Amino acid sequence: MCRTSMDLVELFFISLGAAIVVYYGVRLLLFSRMLFPKLWFPLSKSFFTSMGEWAVVTGSSEGIGRAYAFMLAKKGMNVVIISRTKEKLDVVAKDIGHTTGQMVKVIVTDFIKENVFSDIEDQLKGLNIGVLVNNVGILPSTIPCQFLEHEELNQTITKVINCNVRTMVKMCKIILPGMEHRGKGLILNISSGVASVPFPMYTLYSASKVFVERFSQSLQAEYKDKGIIIQAVAPFGVSTRMSGYQKISMVTLSPEQFVERSLQYIRAGDKTNGCICHIILSWVLQTIPLKDFMLQGLQEYVKNNFKNHKNKSGGAMIEVIVSRTALETPLSMMQP
Template structure:
């Protein structure tokens, strides 16, 4: 009887262990393929050069947007460069035309002005064979700060951040999707942020707008994937741009390094950090949530951002 009980215990224990191992392998192997094996050794699953002749990039004169512009020009795309600084647009267009021998158009608009600018953009895109849209333009906080404090210092920032981070994405998609659908192919890359899926107190409005971009992208892909449209949402962590004001490192790549990595992710998944080290930030956060609880993890991130806030305020006071 004891032997039978032990045998039964061993049997059910083995089954439970087998199921656990299967579940781990079932989760782990696809992650390895999507984030490491596929992008690094096989390259992108989507041949973007066959999509169309023109690529549209918002926020194209600096950082990630500028790197996307050059990466796509290198692949032979003609470019529509959209940003608010006419002089920067002219300089970038000239540089790209000289280096990559592709055609460019520039549209100077300020996405903080949510009224009227989309008529100007629509006119500038008229008649173009648009295959790619990069929704990159975005604004963030100058430094981590309490929502009400930031609002009291700059009441207009609420409208500006929603206009730039949300309205730009939805309106630009609405402008280019009809062209893509008529040709039954197209690529839309929406730039979200890692702050959309990790605790980001003191960046509450920014992280909220980026969470919208993530959700919007995922559902938009579901709506139009059978129509030949690919929607990719990238969620970068820290990238060494003018906005972040951080030096480049392994965990904080240059925009060129980040964009090269993100482009290799095309076709593997709708939502991605776009860069392997940035994956580990999300994994670490999820693991801490699993081991502890959400309030504890949120407090850890809050303390980290409070330190950044303290240092930023100290620097601002020194300049006065």
């Protein structure tokens, strides 16, 4: 009897060990696909144009938004670029038209303000929109601070919700019906790597990006069977104005590099970090407890870098509309 019990216990642990090996083996196989996106998630040359004639990109006057507009135009799509600065948009429109020969429509709006979407909807009427990139976002303060430390907190809350949350939902409401009617379309909602874990000192920003991810993933579950791809894209280090144009490296990509690589992962699921190095960084954040480290070092680190940036550039905006959501600074702390 004792021998039988020991045999059962031994069999249980052997089975458990085998199950663990199989589980992690499958996960390793799934992860290995991310190393070869062109092999595992191929796209035809006509993939984007097959979705529709036009692409709409918010926050497209610079950075990641501008890179998306250019890349989609290079793939044969006409583009609608939307941001709040007409002068910058006009330059981007001219560059895209000259470089690609595609049509470019400019819509000037400030997504922080109320009641802007009826005008946008009117200007988009009649366009066969196959791709929507919800890129625009706002970082309430370049200096990390606790929630109650934000200046003009009530206004800050409204601005973050209006720009980072409401804009994405409203733009989907405007464009999704046409995609559903045609049975095809692509929506990319730009989140951020900081949404991977609770992120103190950037509470409003990171929480708004968690909403972007959950909204995108739930919407994809609802509309996947209708031929529509909806994906949250959560980058980390990208060299833009917001990150002080940090030096491009294996981890810190240029906007063009990031966009080109992220488009290879469109069929990789309802969320992607856009490139293999950022996928690994996301795993690190979710696996290694960094909360105490970030609380102790994050604020001082960013303050010093912000001070240096001001000295070099002659000043910096406390609140900026960013054409990316890759909050690079905290990840730079983990780079060698």
